[in-house]
Amino acid sequence: MFCVFEEIDEPDVVCWNVIIDACARSGSAWRAVEVLSRxxxxxxxxxxxxxxxILKACSRGQDLGLGMQLHAWAWKIGLESETATGNAxxxxxxxxGGGVHSAANVFDGISEPNIISWTAMIAGLVQNGLAMEAAGFYKQMVRVGEKENDFCFTSVLSAFSTLASLEHGKMVHCRAVKAGFCFDTILGNALLDxxxxxxxxxxxxxVFDAMQAHDVVSWTAIMVGYGRHGEARKAVECFRAMVDGGFRPDSITFLAVLSACSRGGIVDEGLSIFRSMSEDHGIKPEIEHCACLVYLLGHAGRLNEVETLIRKMGLQLDSFAWESLLSACxxxxxxxxxxxxxxxxxxxxPWKDGPYVLLSNMYAExxxxxxKEMLRGKLDYSNVRKNAALSWFPVSEAN
Structure with a gap:
């Protein structure tokens, strides 16, 4: 592309924009700035x-300085209120990480904010842990008459998922159906979550049954959901249906179904699914998958199998695996x-007090x-200090 560009005698702004966009898409913000300077x-x-x-390439904390310089330049040449620049x-x-306040100031300065402007603010607020503010921003958007698109619906649903607001989530679902987006796979996944x-x-x-098409994310989401709700059997049934339907589960899918098995205490199914990872699907188990199996076997009382698994899977240096086994013991x-x-x-x-406390409780039982007394002496000698326990209770005011 650069070779073709260099052959152009007098490139216009469109040509420059294409080459700058190519640099930005490759993640090279500073290369894009060099082309801009030229x-x-x-x-x-x-x-x-x-x-x-260029601003699209500024996506990390270390890019904030460059982004602010570009913002100042946009203000200097009068482009700050232009919609595309403002959205970026x-x-x-x-x-x-430049702050929600800065983003809100930019939004307020855009002469004609569009759905991309509103969605960028809503999604950014959610990603910064401000779900309540995102919900309020969405309500403001609805009041001014801006129509949602599928990306906007997905971002708004993330906000109401965080807030666990079923009533508002259903309201968004109804608006999505009315707007004709109800069968979209990405939106359906957001509704599942x-x-x-x-x-x-x-x-x-x-929602899952009504979706016209599912992907791996859809199947994984429904397994995660059933696992969290203590319906491990349904999660396993979904996993079987997914494989039978020709979908290839990934490592996240296996983590979802193994977590469900761990919570539900379904040992045999969990072991079978764990073995199928490498044998049938060619996926090497990671520490998180092994941790699920450690928890599953440990709470089922199959402790010797847990110790064997830790050594077999090379988890001897994973303290979480040993802590799970200690808890099961x-x-x-x-x-x-x-x-x-x-x-x-x-x-x-050696700095953790948890193993001392758990083992001390075992000795006491x-x-x-x-x-128990010897362990206490060892704890004192090690200079590890147990965090003081705190409790609270209501106190009525004296009359």
Whole structure:
């Protein structure tokens, strides 16, 4: 592309915009700035699309300084209120950590904000943990008569999912149906997530059945949802249906169904699915998958299998795996294995007080007071300090 560009004798602003956009899409913001500088030296006049292209490449905290410089330049040449530039500035500030206030100021300065402007603000607020503010912004958008698109609906549903507001989530669902977006796969996935997080697995299943097309995200979302709702059997049924339907589960899908099995205590199915990862689907189990199996086997009382799994899967240096085994030992009163597990955690993370507390409780339950006292001495000698426990209770005012 650059070779073709260099052969153009007098490139116009469109040619410059194309080459700048190519640099930005490759993630090279500074290369795009160099081309912009060359463009200005050549006498071409930048427009809103020029700035918007470069700003798209500013997506990390380290790009904030460049983004602010481009904002100042946009203000200097009178492009700050132009819609395309303003939209790109909003996204830049929210992605680069420049502050919601800065993004809101840009939005207020846009002469004609469009659906992209509104959606950028809503999505950015959600991503910055300001779901309530995003919901308020959406209500303002509806009041001024701006019509949603599929991206806007998806962003708004993320806000109401975070707020666990079923009533408002259903309202957005109705508006999506009325606007003709109800069968969109991406929007359907967002609806699945919203209904599960708002506690309505029946509505989530209705949405899933109504979707014209599913993808791996759809299947994974419904497994995650059923797992969180304690309906592990349904999550496993969805996994089987997904595989039978010709979909290829990925590592996230396996994590979802294994987590469901762990929460539901479905041992045999969990073991079978875990084995199928590598044997049938060629996916190497990661630490998170193994942790699910450790939890599953441990709480089922199959503690020796857990220790074997930790060693077989190379998790000897994973303190979380040993902590899970230690916790299971406490449930089932396996003191000797608990001692070994606690020793591993103390070795890997000597600053943690958790293994001391769990093992001490195990000694107390078995009336092994001497061992408990010795452990206490070891804790004091190690200079590890247990965080003080706090409690609260209501106090009525004195009359």
């Amino acid at each position: 463009m200005c030296r050549g006498g071409a006049v930048a427009d809103g699309f020029t700035l918007a292209s 500035l909003i996204t830049m500030y929210l992605k680069c 919203m209904y599960f997080k708002c506690g309505s697995s029946a509505d989530a299943q209705f 406490g449930i089932h009163g396996e003191v000797e294995l608990g001692k070994r597990s606690a020793g591993k955690v103390m070795e890997l993370e 078995q009336c092994q007071w001497r061992e």
